[in-house]
Amino acid sequence: MSTTAIPTNTKWWNGGRSPFNVSYGKVMMWYFLMSDAFTFGAFLISYGTIRFSVNHWADPNHVFSAFPFAGHANLPLAFVSLMTFILIFSSVTMVLAVHEGHRMNRKGVEKYMILTILGGLAFLSCQAWEWTHLITGDHAVLVNGQIEHWGTTVSKNPWGPMVMFEGKEVATPGPIAFGGYFFGITGFHGFHVFSGVIINIIMLIKTRLGHFDQRGHYEMIEKAGLYWHFVDLVWVFVFLCFYLI
Amino acid sequence: MSNAVSSPEITFPHEHPGGTKRIWKVFWILSVITIIELAIGLTIYNIHKEPNPNATLVLAFKGMVCILTLAKAYYIVSVFMHLGDEIRNMIMTVVVPLCLFIWFLLAFLWDGDSTKHLRNTDAHSRPAQVEQVHQPAAVDKDAKK
Missing domain, CATH: 1.10.287 (Helix Hairpins)
Structure with a gap:
């Protein structure tokens, strides 16, 4: 909690000061993130509603069991844990950049901003690989009495219930909503990561140009940091909803 | 500074x-x-x-x-x-609106579950047929035979 001793009789709501003891820009950043949380929340809860309304859903451990350069090895959760750790680590470098900003240490801010940007780019590359793998992967599906080979797209879901066909177990088409929700929500999150990387690059350039030293504070780094941590926060829930349960 | x-x-x-x-x-x-x-x-x-x-x-x-x-x-x-x-005012202005999610989650997941029940019973006109299809893992396909 706050370490500053604040008198209890402070008249927060009498005007002339922020009743939240933070600058206007930072309050508005929080409110923007709150509205964004509701957007993501609405997407995820709508996904949950659909998932609760059907008898069968794709098992994430079967859908997401691949790893780059590992061929057909069955590695459930491995790649997504790599992505999660990349994002956690880039969150740590971001909070260290904010910390250096408090100390007015420009070199430190630059160093940690570069690391954060690299983390963001690494995450985006992982997501690009995962999407490519899902869309281009071939899976045998029994459609109208014939075997077809499907990738996972917004209109095709080869992860339906198993049936016996000519003495072998084969999948049938699953609920079509799976691809739409998966690509829609992870895509919306990936777009947030992308815009976060752009914002961080702008902040790095402004730091290099010495704008924040002239201003006398590094609050812009804090605001960019709030956005970046929010992206990490959303991933925590996407990870839960799509990969773990 | x-x-x-x-x-x-x-x-x-x-x-x-x-x-x-x-x-x-x-x-x-x-x-x-x-x-x-x-x-x-x-x-x-x-x-x-x-x-x-x-x-x-x-x-x-x-x-x-x-x-x-x-x-x-x-x-x-x-x-x-x-x-x-931050001070308490700031924490509350962010956290309190997010409490809407509690209702949001309960109402919508309940709704989804109800839809499933209606589907499985043809809107309560027949007893539920449990269609829980178990998807066996790829590795024990041969073991089951």
């Missing part, structure tokens, strides 16, 4: 702790929670491989993962986003 006030709206400057110890501590907490979550995820995977998976056990593990996720969210918001260092 560390307590520089960036705006005249701020009455009391925020005190910034000198070290990075707390940041690294939270990093380790988040990593450990993630590893536990992954372990639970793999446990669920192994339970699903059994011929008759215990649905209650799977549900309990899934509930555990949800609670761990909320713990992670708390640490990210409180320490990384520094919301925990």
Whole structure:
């Protein structure tokens, strides 16, 4: 909690000061993130509603069991844990950049901003690989009495219930909503990561140009940091909803 | 310079702790929670491989993962986003509206479940046919034969 001793009789709501003891820009950043949380929340809860309304859903451990350069090895959760750790680590470098900003240490801010940007780019590359793998992967599906080979797209879901066909177990088409929700929500999150990387690059350039030293504070780094941590926060829930349960 | 006030709206400057110890501590907490979550995820995977998976056990593990996720969210918001260092007014203006999610979750998941029930019973006109199709893991396809 706050370490500053604040008198209890402070008249927060009498005007002339922020009743939240933070600058206007930072309050508005929080409110923007709150509205964004509701957007993501609405997407995820709508996904949950659909998932609760059907008898069968794709098992994430079967859908997401691949790893780059590992061929057909069955590695459930491995790649997504790599992505999660990349994002956690880039969150740590971001909070260290904010910390250096408090100390007015420009070199430190630059160093940690570069690391954060690299983390963001690494995450985006992982997501690009995962999407490519899902869309281009071939899976045998029994459609109208014939075997077809499907990738996972917004209109095709080869992860339906198993049936016996000519003495072998084969999948049938699953609920079509799976691809739409998966690509829609992870895509919306990936777009947030992308815009976060752009914002961080702008902040790095402004730091290099010495704008924040002239201003006398590094609050812009804090605001960019709030956005970046929010992206990490959303991933925590996407990870839960799509990969773990 | 560390307590520089960036705006005249701020009455009391925020005190910034000198070290990075707390940041690294939270990093380790988040990593450990993630590893536990992954372990639970793999446990669920192994339970699903059994011929008759215990649905209650799977549900309990899934509930555990949800609670761990909320713990992670708390640490990210409180320490990384520094919301925990703000005054009470600020914390409440962010946290109280998010309580809407409690109703949101209950109402919509209930709705989804009700839709499933209506589908399985043709709107209550016949007894429910449980169509829980178990998807066996790829590895024990041959073992079942």
